[in-house]
Amino acid sequence: MEKEEREKILLAGKIGSEAVAYAKSFIKRDMKLIDIAEKIEDKIRELGGEPAFPTGLSIDSIAAHYTPYPNDETLAHGLLKVDLGAHVDGYISDTSFSIDLDNNKENLKLIEASESALENVSKIVKKGITTGEIGKEVLRSMISLECNPIVNLSGHQIDRYDLHAGCNIPNYPDESTHELADGVYAIEPFSTRGGGKVHDGNPSSIYVLVNNKNVRSSIAREVLTYIVEGYGSLPFCSRWIVKEFGSKAVLGLNQLESNGNLHHFSTLVESSGANVAQTEHTFLVEGDKVTITTK
Numbered sequence: 001m002e003k004e005e006r007e008k009i010l011l012a013g014k015i016g017s018e019a020v021a022y023a024k025s026f027i028k029r030d031m032k033l034i035d036i037a038e039k040i041e042d043k044i045r046e047l048g049g050e051p052a053f054p055t056g057l058s059i060d061s062i063a064a065h066y067t068p069y070p071n072d073e074t075l076a077h078g079l080l081k082v083d084l085g086a087h088v089d090g091y092i093s094d095t096s097f098s099i100d101l102d103n104n105k106e107n108l109k110l111i112e113a114s115e116s117a118l119e120n121v122s123k124i125v126k127k128g129i130t131t132g133e134i135g136k137e138v139l140r141s142m143i144s145l146e147c148n149p150i151v152n153l154s155g156h157q158i159d160r161y162d163l164h165a166g167c168n169i170p171n172y173p174d175e176s177t178h179e180l181a182d183g184v185y186a187i188e189p190f191s192t193r194g195g196g197k198v199h200d201g202n203p204s205s206i207y208v209l210v211n212n213k214n215v216r217s218s219i220a221r222e223v224l225t226y227i228v229e230g231y232g233s234l235p236f237c238s239r240w241i242v243k244e245f246g247s248k249a250v251l252g253l254n255q256l257e258s259n260g261n262l263h264h265f266s267t268l269v270e271s272s273g274a275n276v277a278q279t280e281h282t283f284l285v286e287g288d289k290v291t292i293t294t295k
Helices: 003-026 033-046 105-122 131-144 218-230 238-245 248-258
Strands: 056-059 062-064 079-088 091-100 155-159 162-169 183-187 190-192 198-209 262-270 276-278 281-286 289-292
Touching: 003 033, 003 079, 003 091, 003 281, 003 289, 033 056, 033 079, 062 079, 062 190, 062 198, 062 276, 079 105, 079 276, 091 105, 091 183, 091 276, 105 131, 105 183, 105 190, 105 276, 105 281, 131 162, 162 183, 198 238, 218 238, 218 248, 238 248, 248 262
Parallel strands: none
Antiparallel strands: 056 062, 056 079, 062 262, 079 091, 091 281, 155 162, 155 183, 183 281, 190 276, 198 262, 281 289
């Protein structure tokens, strides 16, 4: 790995870590989610990075992929997952934490299980370990605290400008023999007291560019050009586009989605309706050395 590349990976991780500390310092119950997201994203920019994806603020049984819409009035409450990412010249960090805003013992137990699983995994991560071994440790940690992992959500390898690259890192022992090589990985145990699976829920307002094929509408073409130049292969959200183009952005996004230019992510909801906690760090594996860039 080139020195400059490594420095950018580490800087992205440092920005992610500082953004987490900042978020923990101000998030309170009944704050508007849109205010929380925008404060976090502004902090990432202030620290010298760019958001690698829209800040996720998923509540209770929504495990992932909720980010506020433009003019969203939703207030923070319950078991809130805060999932954020930073990139520096395309080199990405991905990190998350969960916070209980209801003083609920069950929520605190779920947070403990997720945090404990990640901490225990961090002790065994190394070059050559199989992803199945990592999943086995996540499951062991969860079961020891009477919780279950979400088995159809996983961590992932990260490459430059590619948030989900290469291998997946399961949260249960899937018997995979795929070994970690040198590279960057996000590991993210999700804990629940429910059945341990998620399904697609409502649209999330998070998109990713699929292709830049021609579209007939002039506003859609204008929005497409902005997306290609501003986000490329990284996820983005409707409120970012509305900030640039105003209300006509919604029409442009809908036309691009209908034309097949964009993939619109769904929220991910625990199938039995149980609450979910998440904790995540980014790991840089280099030979015998492992650095948690977001810690």
